[in-house]
Amino acid sequence: MNNFLYKHRFLLSRRIVQIALLTIYFGGNMYGWTLLQGNLSSALIFGFIPLSDPFATLQMFFAGAAITTDILLGVLVVLFVYSVIGGRFFCSWVCPVNIITETAAWLRRKLNLTDKKKRVTFSRNIRYWVIVISLGLSFFFSLAAFEMISPIGIAFRGVVFGFGMGWLFLVAIFLFDLFSQSYGWCGHICPLGGFNTLIGRYSIVKVVHDSDKCVHALECFKVCPEVEILAKVGRESVPIGGACIKCGRCIEVCPSDAFEVSIVSMAGMASMAKG
Amino acid sequence: MDIPNSKERRDFLQKMMQGVGYGALGIIAWSSYLSQSQARNLTLRPPGALFEKDFVRTCIRCGMCVEACPFDILKLATISDQISIGTPYFTPRTEACRLCPDIPCASSCPTQALDLTSLIKENKLSIKSARMGLATINTQTCLAYLGLQCTMCVRACPYPDEAIFLHNERNTRTDMHAFLKPVVNPDFCTGCGMCEHACPTTVASITILPLAISKGDIGSHYVVGWKEGDESRIEDDSTDVTLEKTKRNEKSVIDNLDDVEGILKGLYDE
Ligand code: SF4
Ligand code: SF4
Ligand code: SF4
Ligand code: SF4
Ligand code: SF4
Numbered sequence: 187m188n189n190f191l192y193k194h195r196f197l198l199s200r201r202i203v204q205i206a207l208l209t210i211y212f213g214g215n216m217y218g219w220t221l222l223q224g225n226l227s228s229a230l231i232f233g234f235i236p237l238s239d240p241f242a243t244l245q246m247f248f249a250g251a252a253i254t255t256d257i258l259l260g261v262l263v264v265l266f267v268y269s270v271i272g273g274r275f276f277c278s279w280v281c282p283v284n285i286i287t288e289t290a291a292w293l294r295r296k297l298n299l300t301d302k303k304k305r306v307t308f309s310r311n312i313r314y315w316v317i318v319i320s321l322g323l324s325f326f327f328s329l330a331a332f333e334m335i336s337p338i339g340i341a342f343r344g345v346v347f348g349f350g351m352g353w354l355f356l357v358a359i360f361l362f363d364l365f366s367q368s369y370g371w372c373g374h375i376c377p378l379g380g381f382n383t384l385i386g387r388y389s390i391v392k393v394v395h396d397s398d399k400c401v402h403a404l405e406c407f408k409v410c411p412e413v414e415i416l417a418k419v420g421r422e423s424v425p426i427g428g429a430c431i432k433c434g435r436c437i438e439v440c441p442s443d444a445f446e447v448s449i450v451s452m453a454g455m456a457s458m459a460k461g
Numbered sequence: 462m463d464i465p466n467s468k469e470r471r472d473f474l475q476k477m478m479q480g481v482g483y484g485a486l487g488i489i490a491w492s493s494y495l496s497q498s499q500a501r502n503l504t505l506r507p508p509g510a511l512f513e514k515d516f517v518r519t520c521i522r523c524g525m526c527v528e529a530c531p532f533d534i535l536k537l538a539t540i541s542d543q544i545s546i547g548t549p550y551f552t553p554r555t556e557a558c559r560l561c562p563d564i565p566c567a568s569s570c571p572t573q574a575l576d577l578t579s580l581i582k583e584n585k586l587s588i589k590s591a592r593m594g595l596a597t598i599n600t601q602t603c604l605a606y607l608g609l610q611c612t613m614c615v616r617a618c619p620y621p622d623e624a625i626f627l628h629n630e631r632n633t634r635t636d637m638h639a640f641l642k643p644v645v646n647p648d649f650c651t652g653c654g655m656c657e658h659a660c661p662t663t664v665a666s667i668t669i670l671p672l673a674i675s676k677g678d679i680g681s682h683y684v685v686g687w688k689e690g691d692e693s694r695i696e697d698d699s700t701d702v703t704l705e706k707t708k709r710n711e712k713s714v715i716d717n718l719d720d721v722e723g724i725l726k727g728l729y730d731e
Contacts (some may be wrong), residue, residue: 215528227547228523228571236571242521246572249518256571257521309480319488327495328518334498334546335491339522343537343547347524350539 196434203279211346226280226342227333228260236260240268241317241381245330248321265385271432273386277372277379278433282341286356287372288433290363291411299365308367310414310429313380320377332377369411372431379431387428392450393436397423399444406436406445425450498545502673505652507535507549508558508591509567509575513673520574522547529565534558553654553669560588560619560653589620594652594669595676596625596645603666605642608632614643614656614667624649625656643667647676 191198211229213219220233228238238260247253268276278284316332323331333339337359340352363370372379400420410416412429416436425448437445500513507526510516526549527535534556538544549566551558564586567575582590596614604611605627618625623646630640643656645667652672657665685691717723 215524218528223528223569224523224525224571228521228525230525230571238521238571246518246521251515251519252573254571254573260571315484319484319491323488323492323495327492327499328514329495329499329545330518330521331491331495333522334495339547340540343522343524344539347527347537348539351541352539355540 193438196438200279200433201285204282204285207280208282208342208345211342215346225346226338228257235263237264239378240264240385241320241378242330242333245320245324245332248324249328249330250325251330268382268386269389271386271391272389272428272430273382273384274379274428274430275386275432276382278431281338281372281378282345283337283356283359283376284372284431286341286360287363287369288411290360291368294364294368295408297364308370308374310374310412312374313377313383316375316377317380336378337371338376338378373411379429383428389428390449391432391447392425393430393432393434393445394425394448394450395419395423395436396444396446397421399442401442401444403441405439405441409435409439411435419444497543501544502671504544504548504550505553505594505654505669505671507551507566507575508560508564508588508593508651509570509577509580510593511574511576513671516574517545517548519572520548521572523571524549525569525571526566526575529569531561531565532556532559535566551654553657554665555658557654557658558591558593558651559655560591560651562586562588564588564591589649589651591651591653592672594654594671595647596650596652596654596656596667597670597675598643598645599666599668600642602662602664603643604662605640608634608638608640610641611661612641612643613659613661617655617659619653619655620649620651624651 207222210219210222211225214221214223221231223230223233224237226239227242228236230236236256236259238257240261243253243257243261246257320332323329335355337355340349340355344350344352344356359371363372367374395416395418397418397420402420406416406419407413411431411433415427415429418424432447434447437443437447498517500517502513504513506513506516507530511519522537524537524547527537534551535549536551538546538548538550540546542550544550564577564580567577567580570577577586580586580588580590598606600606612627615621615625615627625643625645628640628642628644630642632638632640652669654669656667657669660667679685681694684695
């Protein structure tokens with residue numbers, strides 16, 4: 187049992203953090219707790235540290251909204267955090283949709299739906315196009331376009347303020363990820379994931395692979411939601427790229443402890459950029 | 462160009478076209494939803510809200526106003542409401558705004574989509590200057606207009622005799638009673654909805670309409686003579702009138718009016 191806990195230490199901690207955040211925000215609305223108020227678009231910690239989603243703010247800017255200093259400060263705080271620990275840590279430690287897509291991926295593996303030949307594959311670059319389209323549509327419709335359909339917002343607001351029919355959208359994502367494309371939403375389409383990948387590229391904290399320890403068990407390839415970033419695994423000791431969501435699954439499943447979370451020096455970063 | 466190369470090229474082009482196809486489908490679906498989520502002038506927003514179009518693009522949908530409202534009257538729109546998703550609104554018939562003097566909702570808004578400065582009078586917060594909408598009375602169903610005793614809306618109003626007052630009128634049907642008709646004064650009505658909430662008719666006979674659709678505007682081409690200075694507004698306007706001659710106005714006005722046959726003919730001709 188303890189072994190199970192140890193083998194899933196990251197997964198369990200992440201779920202605890204994700205659910206705790208939802209609970210704290212929910213309490214903020216329901217019982218007036220002041221620990222965290224608002225939601226993932228914009229929030230206040232302890233009633234005074236502002237947080238704002240940089241991507242939502244950028245869309246608002248394109249929609250022609252006047253951006254207040256409160257929001258800009260919030261964006262700066264978030265950008266600072268992302269540049270230290272990597273933008274996509276949001277995906278695996280905070281985002282509620284991650285729970286849905288990881289569950290779908292797990293079920294997909296259990297049901298053996300991963301046959302290569304019958305698989306439709308989507309390009310991972312779609313998400314960058316979605317960023318561009320989001321900004322274009324924001325401009326045309328004078329609305330933060332992605333925020334209007336964001337399952338992240340729907341899920342989070344749903345839990346904190348009530349769902350309406352929004353849960354249907356979440357079911358659709360679950361089915362898409364289960365039957366069509368593994369990590370279809372989070373790893374291919376979600377523009378927030380793409381955006382956070384871009385701004386977290388040169389973060390200081392990264393998951394680092396040590397190829398000397400690698401025994402080529404390829405377990406990490408089975409669980410990593412962004413497998414392409416493992417291209418150099420087993421051949422070179424490298425920090426894993428910006429798309430890594432810091433989920434720690436590779437660390438958990440590797441039989442020879444070839445992965446670890448570590449602070450990456452400038453030199454390490456340079457070697458990553460080179461390859 | 463050799464053959465494998467051209468095949469590669471064709472594959473690449475085909476892939477790209479597929480991408481364009483999916484993209485077009487996605488963008489159309491997305492756009493049609495966006496046009497649904499654009500500004501709707503039928504929504505009642507919390508105090509201090511910007512005009513609907515600006516409101517919808519400025520609100521970051523954080524829900525902090527909803528959390529701040531001590532009476533829980535505000536709701537965040539979900540995908541199934543016909544309101545831009547994630548934005549705050551209220552439904553007076555269910556819960557009306559209590560016009561909190563400290564305006565917690567607008568004070569907590571980080572984006573100024575709820576613009577606190579619009580609620581400041583003489584350096585003090587003044588919820589009285591909120592204009593969320595305008596109370597509008599259906600005189601066919603309002604009990605008071607039917608001649609019954611009601612006055613519920615006037616009693617519920619936080620600014621009775623200012624925002625809504627009773628107008629006495631003789632009831633000629635009975636010749637012995639009076640109508641006590643509620644009348645709303647748009648200069649003072651905040652649109653809080655307390656009246657709508659209180660109205661005892663099955664469907665409220667006094668309803669709050671957002672200002673975007675209920676606010677009249679006299680325009681600049683009418684002069685009200687009894688208002689001081691209004692006349693001077695047009696003093697410098699040019700008095701030259703240019704007329705364009707058409708078939709019907711080539712004769713003088715009097716001749717035209719005398720010419721009944723011509724008028725009738727003209728009417729049939731057009
Ligand atoms: S490299 Fe490891 S931590 Fe990063 S996404 Fe893949 S499995 Fe998760
Ligand atoms: S003024 Fe008070 S009751 Fe009205 S919406 Fe704001 S917080 Fe709620
Ligand atoms: S507090 Fe302001 S930005 Fe947040 S939901 Fe309310 S109106 Fe929108
Ligand atoms: S909405 Fe009704 S209750 Fe509120 S100020 Fe206007 S007349 Fe009075
Ligand atoms: S409460 Fe309703 S029925 Fe009564 S006077 Fe007012 S509008 Fe008329």
